[in-house]
Amino acid sequence: MKAALYGYGTVGRGAAEALEKSGIEVARVLGIGTMPELGDRFTTDINDVLADDSISIAAECIGGYEPAHSYLKASLESGKSVVSSNKQMISRYLRELVSIAREKGLSIAFSAAAGGGIPWLPNLIRCGEADDITGLGGVMNGTTNFILDEMQSGGRDFGDVLREAQALGFAEADPSADIDGIDVRAKIAISADLAFDGFLDPETVPALGIRFITMEDVENFRKLGLICRLTGRAERTESGAAAYVEPMLYAAGSAEWALPGAGNLISLESEKYGKLSFRGPGAGRGPTGCNVALDIIDIAQGRCIFDRVNCQKDIVNGTDEVLRRYYLRGDIDGIGFSAERRAGSGVITEPVSVSALHSAASAIIEKGGKIFAASLAE
Amino acid sequence: MKAALYGYGTVGRGAAEALEKSGIEVARVLGIGTMPELGDRFTTDINDVLADDSISIAAECIGGYEPAHSYLKASLESGKSVVSSNKQMISRYLRELVSIAREKGLSIAFSAAAGGGIPWLPNLIRCGEADDITGLGGVMNGTTNFILDEMQSGGRDFGDVLREAQALGFAEADPSADIDGIDVRAKIAISADLAFDGFLDPETVPALGIRFITMEDVENFRKLGLICRLTGRAERTESGAAAYVEPMLYAAGSAEWALPGAGNLISLESEKYGKLSFRGPGAGRGPTGCNVALDIIDIAQGRCIFDRVNCQKDIVNGTDEVLRRYYLRGDIDGIGFSAERRAGSGVITEPVSVSALHSAASAIIEKGGKIFAASLAE
Structure with a gap:
């Protein structure tokens, strides 16, 4: 069995290492520039892979929309099953890529696109075979969890910790994808797609991040007696499903509360299971590489659980149907929600719809205001 | 696709319900007495199932060694793949049953035998395909976790809580299997078999339970700043592997610390993943039924991960190679381990081997002494 890797950065190298035990040969690596250590296996031309019929699986670890999307599409069209670790691209093109794979009788798997090294997505699909998922989500971004943890346990200022995370190389120079919840938006959209078997446009997922949290909030x-975690959340609603990203406040002693450092914790709720949680490393060469490798191995052995996925029907994001209580602090005069009680220098609102809260908060931020909002976890 | 269920108690009924979504028909139910609600599907004669070639999978939810063991053996020999939720029987007969299944080209799966409703075993096998497992274990018995939680959070006496658990029906009239760690012993032996691909006789797993814990210990x-959880633990050692069951003490803020009620939390440690944890309901009709149903569905769809299991080589339990620090309290005069420091009315020992500690503690208990021992989690 032969596979090709598209991209040979952190995740691609991790995947190659994790395949060593399996007997699956990485016959080709597509990259840019030169990689003498790969010898003849290295190429910069996708056609070298597409034309090679001995390669039956291609795994993409490039990231971004293009050329990742066209490479996977071309790979499927040339008869290869595909794997991807790319949350951004999969969250946008899932329906199209699944549809081509089904037509061709090929597999497409993307465990590492949500949860990094946690086997979250395959278990979500598998549990859905026996039970109806009613809700899901949790802490899906390690960088923001590290920042929040340092603030809440270490008493350090947001800016300080962010700069440290950037220096350590696990927050980007432009930190927006992490701290504004954009990264989690893609992950929760993909999770919702699989849990509710449809396609939810990630652009419709409202996201509030942690950019404006201060030590006053902490x-x-x-x-x-609460602790704040940036949370991706999706749930079944009366008319369909809803997905959103926001800071949430968890009670002392809860599983989310006991999650230090860059850890991730993602849970599903269902009628028969109750709550089932998966906790582990949400990123990193070893763990994420394993998740990519395991998808390849599953496909090679004919037991890819993603083959059960269809995801063709539209999911309209019904965040107007979900009510939550919010902690608010900052430029909140005239925001228009009644306070149920005070919370230090902030307030706790009565239950309001997720869509109304996100719209109001985003409007304030767009006008240059600063507001920190976090919902109370149930 | 047709399946048969052996046993129609809590787990069997849960499995039947969880199969409803799948399209797999429960064509036969083997039970005792009469079950009019099942009509013609009910039988008390195993031969009715064995002789029915339209049934390709048999799932055993009876419990105990016999007739469960002979029923599964006969089912494999008559060409049916098998599923079991029976920790006791699987931990003893795993090697024999796997060997017959491999010979016949059939599947054998037993997710519900360890972890109840948590998809622990299939993930343990799957992760082992890409990485080397170095250690595993955690809280694998809900009844004792409920008892310990009530003592540690509610300040209630061991005997009181045990009687309540018995009245609620989730501790047995003879509570030994739970409180002496016998239940966990079977679960950790099975987990070790899969993690280290061999067979570890559950009788060789030393078990210390929580029978002698008092409010003084709490x-x-x-x-x-520690909390006590009854823990099953297995780990790779220099010469092979070791497995044991004992109370362990966890630091405030750890995942095991934040585990109220009857919850289970099981983790694997490996070279690439670091630590990966699975948390959820360790028992109950819905969750355990789902785990049985998912094994059946996986087999029906040709993607049973347990097919990777071989487990033929002997694992000698090397608990003499594992060193831990222990908290000791009770009749410990002359036990022969040096105390590193005092811990209230107890002591913390220097690192001692698991086998030496278990032998010494068991000897004291056999002579009618009372001792409570718990190791310090790393």
């Missing part, structure tokens, strides 16, 4: 939470 | 732990 102190307010501490007095309430 | 108070000692509280002062140390």
Whole structure:
């Protein structure tokens, strides 16, 4: 059995290492520039892979929309099953790529696109075979969890910790994807697609991040016995499903509360299971590489659980149907939600719809205001 | 696709319900007495199932060694793949049953035998395909976790809580299997078999339970900032592997610390993943039924991960190679381990081998002494 890797950065190298045990040969690596250590296996031309019929699986670890998307499409069209670790691209093109794979009788798997090294997506699909998923989500971004943890356990300022994370290389120079919840948006959209078997456009997922959290908020939470985690959440609603990203406040002693550092914790809720949680490394060469390798191995052995996925029907994001209580602090005069009680220098609102809260908060931020909003976890 | 169920108690009924979504028909149910609600599907004679070639999978939810073991053996010999939720029987007969299944080209799966409703075993096997497991274990018994939680959070006495658990129906009239760690012993032996691909006789797994824990111990732990959980643990050693069951003490804020009620939390440690944890319901009709149903569905769809299991080589339990620090309290005069420091009315020993500690503690208990021992989690 032969596979090709598209991209040979952190994840691609991790995948190659994790395939060593399996007996699957990485026959080709597509990259840019030169990689003398790969010898003849290295190429910069996708056609070298597409034309090679001995390669039956191609795994993409490039990231971004293009050329990742066209490479996977071309690979499927040339008869190869595909694997991807690319949340951004998969969240946008899932329906199209699944549809081509089904037509051709090929597999497409993407465990590493949500949860990094946690086997979250395959278990979500598998549990859905016996039970109806009612809700899911959790802490899906390690960088923001590291920042929040340092603030809440270490008493350090947001800016300080962000700069440290950037220096350590696990926050980007432009930190927006992490701290504004864009990364989690793609992951929760993909999770919702699989849980509710449809396609939810990630652009419709409202996201509030942690850009404006201050030590004042942390102190307010501490007095309430709560801890803040940036959370992706999707749930079944009366008319369909809803997905959103926002900071949430968790009670002392909960599983989310006991999640230090860059850890991830993702859960599903279902009628028969109750709550089932998966906790582990949400990123990194070893773990994410394993998730890519395991998808390849599953396909090679004919037991890819993603083959059960269809995801063709539209999911309209019904965040107007979901009500939550929010902690608010900052430029909130005239925001128009009644406060149920005070919370230090902030307030806790009465239950309001997720869509109304996100719209109001985004409008304030767009006008240059600063607001920190976090919902109370159930 | 047709399946048969052996046993129609809590787990069997849960499995039947969880199969409803799948399109797999429960064509026969083997039970005792009469079950009019099942009509013609009910039988008390195993031969009715064995002789029916239209049934390709048999799932055993009876419990105990016999007739469960002979039923599964006969089912394999008559060409049916098998599923079991029976930790006791699987932990003893795993090697024999796997060997027959491989010879016949059939599947054998047993997710519900360890972890109840948690998809622990299939993920343990799957992760082992890409990485080398170095250690595993955690909280694998809900009844004892409920008891310990009530003592540590609710300040209630061991005997009181045990009686309540018995009245609620989730501790047996003879509570030994739970409180002496016998239940966990079977689960950790099976987990070790799959992680280290061999067969570890469950009779060789030393088990210390929570029978002699008192509020004095709980108070000692509280002062140390620790919480006690009955733990199954297996790990790779220099010469092979070791497995054992004992109370362990976890630090405040750890995942095991934040595990209230009857919850289970099982983790694997490996070279590339680091630590990966699975948390959820360790028992119950819905969750355990789902785990049985998912094994059946996986087999029906030709993607049973247990097909990778071989487990023929002997694993000698090397608990003499594992060193831990222990908290000891009770009749410990002359036990022969040096105390590193005091811990309230107890002591913390220097690192001692698991086998030496278990032998010494068991000898004291056999002579009618009372001792509570718990190791310090790393």
